[in-house]
Amino acid sequence: MHVPDGFLTAPVSVATGVVAAGGVAYAIRGARSELDEKTAPMAGLVAAFVFATQMINFPVGAGTSGHLMGGVLAAVLVGPYTGALCVTVVLIVQGLLFADGGLTALGTNIVLMALVTALGGWLIFRGLVKTLPKNRGGLLTASGIAALLSVPLAALVFVALYVVGGAVGIDLGALTATMLGVHVLIGLGEAAITVAVVGAVLSARPDLVYGARHLTTELTLRSSKAAS
Amino acid sequence: MSRNRTFLLIGLAVALVIAGVISFYASSSPDGLEYTAGEKGFLDSARDSGTAGSPLADYGVAGVDNERLSVGLAGIIGVLIVLLLATLLTTVLKGRRTREDTEQNATSDTRSDS
Numbered sequence: 635m636h637v638p639d640g641f642l643t644a645p646v647s648v649a650t651g652v653v654a655a656g657g658v659a660y661a662i663r664g665a666r667s668e669l670d671e672k673t674a675p676m677a678g679l680v681a682a683f684v685f686a687t688q689m690i691n692f693p694v695g696a697g698t699s700g701h702l703m704g705g706v707l708a709a710v711l712v713g714p715y716t717g718a719l720c721v722t723v724v725l726i727v728q729g730l731l732f733a734d735g736g737l738t739a740l741g742t743n744i745v746l747m748a749l750v751t752a753l754g755g756w757l758i759f760r761g762l763v764k765t766l767p768k769n770r771g772g773l774l775t776a777s778g779i780a781a782l783l784s785v786p787l788a789a790l791v792f793v794a795l796y797v798v799g800g801a802v803g804i805d806l807g808a809l810t811a812t813m814l815g816v817h818v819l820i821g822l823g824e825a826a827i828t829v830a831v832v833g834a835v836l837s838a839r840p841d842l843v844y845g846a847r848h849l850t851t852e853l854t855l856r857s858s859k860a861a862s
Numbered sequence: 863m864s865r866n867r868t869f870l871l872i873g874l875a876v877a878l879v880i881a882g883v884i885s886f887y888a889s890s891s892p893d894g895l896e897y898t899a900g901e902k903g904f905l906d907s908a909r910d911s912g913t914a915g916s917p918l919a920d921y922g923v924a925g926v927d928n929e930r931l932s933v934g935l936a937g938i939i940g941v942l943i944v945l946l947l948a949t950l951l952t953t954v955l956k957g958r959r960t961r962e963d964t965e966q967n968a969t970s971d972t973r974s975d976s
Contacts (some may be wrong), residue, residue, distance in 0.1 A: 635893065635895045636893070637895065638908040638909065638911065639908070639910075639911060640907045640908045640909035641904065641907055641908060652956065653941050665952070665955050666955050666956075668957035669952050669955050670953070670956060672866060672950040673952075673956075674949070674953050674955075674956040675866070675949060675952075675953075676866075676870070676872055677948060677949070677952040678871045678946075678948040678949030678952060679870050679874060679877070679945065680948075681944050681945065681947075682874065682941045682944045682945035682948065683873060683876070683877045683880075683950030684874075684879040684940075684944075685877075685881065685939065685940050685944040686877040686885075686941050687877075687879070687880055687943055689880070689888060689921060689933075690880065690884060690885060690888045690893070690923075690939055691887040691888040691889040691890070691893060692888075692889060692890060693889045694894070697891050697892070697897070698891055698892060698894060698897040699888075699889035699890075699891040699892065699893055699894075700893055701888075701893065703864040704944035711894050714931075716952065719948070719951060719952070720948055721949070723944055723947050723951065724944055724948075726944055726947075727940060727947065728912070728940075729913065730913055730916075731913065731918045731940070732913075732916065732918050732919060732921055732936070732940065733910075733913045733914045733915055733918075733919035733920055734909040734911075734918055734919065734920070734921070734933055735911070736909070736911050736912075737911055737912045737913065738906075749878060753962045763903070765944070775960070789894070789895075790903075791903050792895070798942060799906035800904065801904060802903065802907050804903060804904060805902075805904045808902060809902050812893075812897075812898045812902060813898050813903055816894035816897055816898060819894075819896050820893075820894050820964045822904070826969045838869065839865075839869055842866075842869065
């Protein structure tokens with residue numbers, strides 16, 4: 635979903651740039667409470683992994699493709715604020731070095747793919763975690779659904795931006811329908827990759843999954859109660 | 863700590879294989895946004911990025927003619943740069959916090975690693 639330069643008017647790009655800067659500052663504040671000796675290097679790896687996986691465009695029907703955005707994946711693995719920062723680093727490197735996503739559109743892309751997916755996706759994930767069983771299956775289901783929904787959510791935010799400042803006037807209903815249709819399909823891929831990766835890390839090192847801390851905390855509380 | 867290092871090295875190896883090898887097989891069809899822009903008639907409003915002349919533009923290394931090698935190298939360079947920048951950022955942010963509660967972390971770390 636990397637937005638190129640020119641899709642949105644300059645005022646909207648400036649506005650999303652300001653929102654992105656504010657959002658990143660907010661994420662930096664929040665990330666401090668998520669990061670410690672163990673999660674800091676893990677976050678570096680998560681960013682590198684998201685960059686790598688974003689290179690893999692998978693087909694989603696005739697003549698269209700999509701790739702992982704990684705916001706929910708990063709949020710579940712290292713926390714929503716740190717996750718948003720991980721994807722932001724990926725987007726900055728892509729925009730500056732790989733000419734992927736426009737430079738004036740960098741703020742737009744950070745809003746859509748880092749802030750909306752990681753922070754918005756995390757809210758969906760947290761809501762689901764509260765209602766689903768507190769076990770591996772519940773956690774993976776919550777991760778998958780949040781990942782699936784995060785992609786059309788970002789697509790909807792793009793449509794909203796386009797309504798405010800699209801370069802070319804077009805029918806809003808048709809734009810919404812096409813954007814949502816394609817991005818629900820891409821969301822299925824997002825969900826599959828997110829569940830596979832979170833599942834793999836959960837098997838190898840459950841202690842490294844930020845989104846699973848409510849499970850380990852319960853265990854720790856129980857064992858420390860028994861000990862005391 | 864060494865268990866963490868093993869995990870990080872395996873994870874990095876997976877990322878390098880994805881970006882360095884598997885990326886060559888990625889679909890080159892337009893992505894969801896490009897497709898929509900084409901369908902709805904606003905694709906032409908896209909302009910080339912200011913960094914379109916970058917030696918790594920469009921995930922290839924300038925001057926490397928073999929496409930497989932070019933994409934793979936670009937992917938590996940990208941993974942390493944992102945790893946470096948993100949680790950620097952999170953280490954700086956972590957440092958600001960852990961100075962306040964280093965002792966707490968040290969005790970909880972040894973407990974969870976043993």
